Amino acid sequence: xxxxxxxxxxxxxxxxxxxxxxxxxxxxxxxxxxxxxxxxxxxxxxxxxxxxxxxxxxxxxxxxxxxxxxxxxxxxxxxxxxxxxxxxxxxxxxxxxxxxxxxxxxxxxxxxxxxxxxxxxxxxxxxxx
Numbered sequence: 001x002x003x004x005x006x007x008x009x010x011x012x013x014x015x016x017x018x019x020x021x022x023x024x025x026x027x028x029x030x031x032x033x034x035x036x037x038x039x040x041x042x043x044x045x046x047x048x049x050x051x052x053x054x055x056x057x058x059x060x061x062x063x064x065x066x067x068x069x070x071x072x073x074x075x076x077x078x079x080x081x082x083x084x085x086x087x088x089x090x091x092x093x094x095x096x097x098x099x100x101x102x103x104x105x106x107x108x109x110x111x112x113x114x115x116x117x118x119x120x121x122x123x124x125x126x127x128x129x
Contacts (some may be wrong), residue, residue, distance in 0.1 A: 066100075067107035079109045083116050090120065 071078040086101035106113040 063103045064107055067104045070104050071108060079105055079112050082108065083112065086116065087120075 067078075070082060074081045082101050082105040086098050086105065089095075089097035089101055102113055102117065105116065
């Protein structure tokens, strides 16, 4: 009885199906398996925050260090606090302190520092003229 299709062949012995053949497929070598390729590390390149890198970028500036300390202390409010400190220094006529706080703000958010200085320049021109 031969049928084409999905039915298994039956042997001539007692009408039982013939055993399926087993094909041996050797395992891949561990070194070349896809998982091994994912898990093995390649050579580590230079780190993004490595300021003393081989490119000669030099050490981090004092303003950047101070800005990072200020951000660590105040979090997301670091820029408004720095701008408020700059405003207090400007009203007290402490030019060095004003430049320091605007520099801190510029390291954290250059656009906010530019807007602050532009706004201060406009308000001073109204007082003088």
